Amino acid sequence: MKVVLQNLTKIFPSRNKKSGEEVVAVNDFNFEIPDGKLIGLLGPSGCGKSTTLYMISGLQKPTNGKIFFGDDDVTELPTEARGVGLVFQNYALYPHMSVKQNILFPLQNLKGKDKMTKEEMLERAVSAAKLVQIDDLMERKPSELSGGQQQRVAIARALVKMPRVLLLDEPLSNLDARLRLQTREEIRRIQKETGITTIFVTHDQEEAMSISDMIVVMKLGVVQQIGAPQDVYDNPVNLFVAKFLGTPPINVFEGRVAGEKLYIGEDAVLSVPGVADQEVYIGIRPEGFELNENGQLHCKLKNVEVMGRDVSIVSSNDASLNSIIRSIINADNKVDLSKEDITFSLKVHKVFIFNKENEERIYFEVN
């Protein structure tokens, strides 16, 4: 089922009646989510990603705009008529019911022609439980399960009525680091197996990048960029997106363009054909550095962290906006720690420049 969001806007009335300031949680969101894909809504807290999810679920009404599932306009439909499965951030499993009762609950609500016999319901519940691999825990209470198992029960409960769209609110935030890695693969597998269009919300870019078919990066209610994770990473449209994606984060410098040359401090690091003279921000991905004694960028060497396959060089430069510059290079390169200075040359497609006023990307020709 493809999901279309048209000019979707959500304005919350002000809490403070005197000031009367409204909060625009989601502003003019347009997006067509292709059928059967896994989509990650990504952004810092307060960016409107959860609000968007709840509007798709129907638990919140949009102030403006429309939502379509396929060709059906569901904007005015109540939650229960939309056929969505929703997994809450803290799962919201009914604590007094066993796993089996929890999974059966949505089926028992079905009425009219959808009404099922007990055997059919049980069969569906068991197959949903099998899909998320909890079929041996059916008689347990939620309190007797680990966080990861509860998560699976919540997914099974959302999937059992075969929703048109599956929505996950911060699905991994309550899990520990190891379980998180495992569960995100699990979500990917379940989504692939069922082929249900799935939208999930996260503030963790690594999580979103690793499993999504497409990511939507949001900031303060406004969509910044939509695309395949690698495309967004390789081609951020503005400084916010560039900074938000990637671990370790991108290194940002203050610099300027003069005579089609890009300067960091006094170092002319790149030629940028077609860019007018101006002050800019320069973003360089950690993997965009190369050790080169004749390189253009001069930095002060601080430390080298060994990570096995790679080494992470920590250095500093007066023009850097971060207190340190982190560059990742192949471990085959030997770094002489006794030296105070280190020089890099830059990989041109890992360097982005941004307008200093509006922080929008400035494109230049790459030979």
Next chain:
Amino acid sequence: MVDSKQQWKAWLYLSPAIILLLVFTVWPIINTVRLAFLEGYNALEATWGATYNVGIGNFTKVLGFREFKTCLVNTLLLTVLTVPISTILALLIAVALNSIKPLQKFLQTIFFLPYVTNSIAIGMVFAAMFNIIGLRPDGLNADSWGIINNVIMFFGGEPINWINANSGYWANIAVMTVYIVWNALPFKILILLGGLQSINKQYYDAAKVDGTPRRRVFTRITVPLLSPMLAYVFITGFIGGFKEYSSIVGIFGEKMGPVGDPYRLNTMVGYIYQVLPDTDYGVASAAALILFAIILLVTLINMQVSKKRVHY
């Protein structure tokens, strides 16, 4: 754990409360048990050093009284009637209160007002509402009908002699039930409303996504999640019900019954008070212990039942 050298300080600070509790709570309990087993005990003689036989005579005496059986039946009847009714009503009112936004605090205050009002005073008001002044022998004419009978007559019904001389037993019980339920509601509403407000809203969102009908949300989600509070008001309701006394005094006065039939509505606690002025402390103590045993038994049964039905 506090350093053992410092513990004397803790004991010092606790001592005022401990001494008062020992003198006015613990000793009286022990003394009650002692008196209950002393046959023919007389407080006045006891001060002159009289000694008494130890035995269960007081208990057989209590159980042998015809009056005691009346008290037991009245108490059980009122408890079994009022506790379920007041709990269910309180639950419905609490759910309704919880689901409205405007005036919620205002209505909450109104529902709580009876709790801070003296129960004897409320009883007198209720008595006035059910009262009939100057009833003629034909039973259909009087100088003044209470408001309840006025309402009944307004809708074309025949007036009922609720609490006056020659009134029926079940009419009396009906009045007591209404009054006790009304009196018990505020506390129960308060507890249940607090419980409702502490239920995570996400369960209701989840139920909504799953298209759960309202009645099912109530029976399958609200009630189970509220069950610890329901068990609490139910058990304390039973304990309170067995100690029913002042409400009867409030309606019928110290004679515990309509004019011409005193002590018809006497209760267990009423019975204990009744034998006390005869300085029959032994019998009163035995009755108190019997009441204690009944309350203990019922509470244990309640807790056993609730173990299966309450989800913590």
